Amino acid sequence: MPEKWDVVVAGGGTAGLSAARSASAEGGKVLLLEMSAQIGSTGQLGNVISSDFKILGKRPVVRLFREIELHAPHRELSVNYDRAVVVDQRRLEEHLAAAVAEHGGEIWLNAPVTGLLMSDGVVRGVHIEAGGWSENIEAEVVIDATGARGEMSGLFLRHVLGGGWNRDLLAFSNEYLMANVGNEKSVDIFFDAYSAPGGHAWIYPLSKGFAAAGINGLRIHPDAALDEFLGRRKIKKLERALPIAASRGQLPLEGPLYQTHADGILAVGGAAGQIYPLTGQGLLYSLKCG
Numbered sequence: 001m002p003e004k005w006d007v008v009v010a011g012g013g014t015a016g017l018s019a020a021r022s023a024s025a026e027g028g029k030v031l032l033l034e035m036s037a038q039i040g041s042t043g044q045l046g047n048v049i050s051s052d053f054k055i056l057g058k059r060p061v062v063r064l065f066r067e068i069e070l071h072a073p074h075r076e077l078s079v080n081y082d083r084a085v086v087v088d089q090r091r092l093e094e095h096l097a098a099a100v101a102e103h104g105g106e107i108w109l110n111a112p113v114t115g116l117l118m119s120d121g122v123v124r125g126v127h128i129e130a131g132g133w134s135e136n137i138e139a140e141v142v143i144d145a146t147g148a149r150g151e152m153s154g155l156f157l158r159h160v161l162g163g164g165w166n167r168d169l170l171a172f173s174n175e176y177l178m179a180n181v182g183n184e185k186s187v188d189i190f191f192d193a194y195s196a197p198g199g200h201a202w203i204y205p206l207s208k209g210f211a212a213a214g215i216n217g218l219r220i221h222p223d224a225a226l227d228e229f230l231g232r233r234k235i236k237k238l239e240r241a242l243p244i245a246a247s248r249g250q251l252p253l254e255g256p257l258y259q260t261h262a263d264g265i266l267a268v269g270g271a272a273g274q275i276y277p278l279t280g281q282g283l284l285y286s287l288k289c290g
């Protein structure tokens with residue numbers, strides 16, 4: 001006899017883990033399904049949060065910074081900022097997962113959700129399928145927390161509502177972890193219509209000697225755009241630095257979904273477009289909305 005869950009969460013990134021933590025803390029019988037072999041926003045290198053970050057707690061905060069250097073085409077500007085931090089998203093997610101466990105929730109890894117169980121227009125659960133194994137899982141509520149990173153992400157609620165991604169407003173992004181970085185005191189933001197149309201490029205300081213350098217833009221090839229940008233700008237602090245890891249993704253710049261639920265299903269985080277279009281920041285929204 002198959003089990004029935006109160007809440008099944010599809011996706012074990014920040015939004016899904018936060019939702020699973022809340023639902024299990026409220027006494028729900030919660031199952032989180034993550035398609036990859038580990039929880040967390042796979043490959044995320046560094047995240048900057050420039051708003052009220054107290055909700056994060058101290059543990060995932062890597063460093064505070066006070067200077068943002070803005071590089072516009074005809075203007076360089078230093079901005080003093082007292083509310084910006086670099087966050088280790090993986091550490092944040094590990095703590096969220098521990099809280100899910102503490103409240104009696106379950107997490108299954110290598111469990112990709114491939115479809116919804118529906119009857120009479122109501123979502124009744126999910127179908128999972130991997131390596132010749134498949135299973136139907138019934139739930140009172142399904143939460144789509146599959147993010148926005150891949151073309152197939154964030155589509156469960158959208159399909160129930162009869163929509164999809166607005167491809168014209170999906171920014172393509174690539175980010176390198178750079179080793180042997182010079183001055184890593186400031187955060188640098190570059191507005192560069194050539195390499196990053198509709199988006200921007202950035203250098204975020206991480207631990208000493210390391211930084212994340214990334215780019216996002218509309219209708220770009222993110223790998224080529226980042227290489228071209230770094231090659232052309234010849235940024236002093238990166239003069240002797242090398243990329244040692246890369247992380248590619250998509251950022252929806254369309255703004256949040258107006259409707260984040262249908263019968264039996266909710267969406268949260270990247271899946272619900274909960275990303276601030278101007279900066280591409282979504283971590284805090286995923287945590288709060290989850």
Ligand SMILES: Cc1cc2nc3c(=O)[nH]c(=O)nc-3n(C[C@H](O)[C@H](O)[C@H](O)COP(=O)(O)OP(=O)(O)OC[C@H]3O[C@@H](n4cnc5c(N)ncnc54)[C@H](O)[C@@H]3O)c2cc1C
Pocket residue numbers: 010011012013014015016033034035036039040041042044046047048049111112113114145146147148149152153154173174175214247248249250251268269270271274275280281282283284286
């Ligand atoms: C390059 C890049 C840089 C960024 N920089 C910042 C930043 O500096 N600051 C900031 O605040 N935000 C930043 N963001 C945005 C931030 O990463 C996202 O807003 C946030 O990670 C969204 O969390 P999420 O849990 O909704 O989605 P994700 O982190 O994408 O997690 C989704 C999870 O769902 C899983 N999944 C997907 N499909 C399925 C399926 N069918 N079945 C089961 N599991 C599935 C995935 O494996 C993944 O673990 C950045 C994003 C990118 C791409």
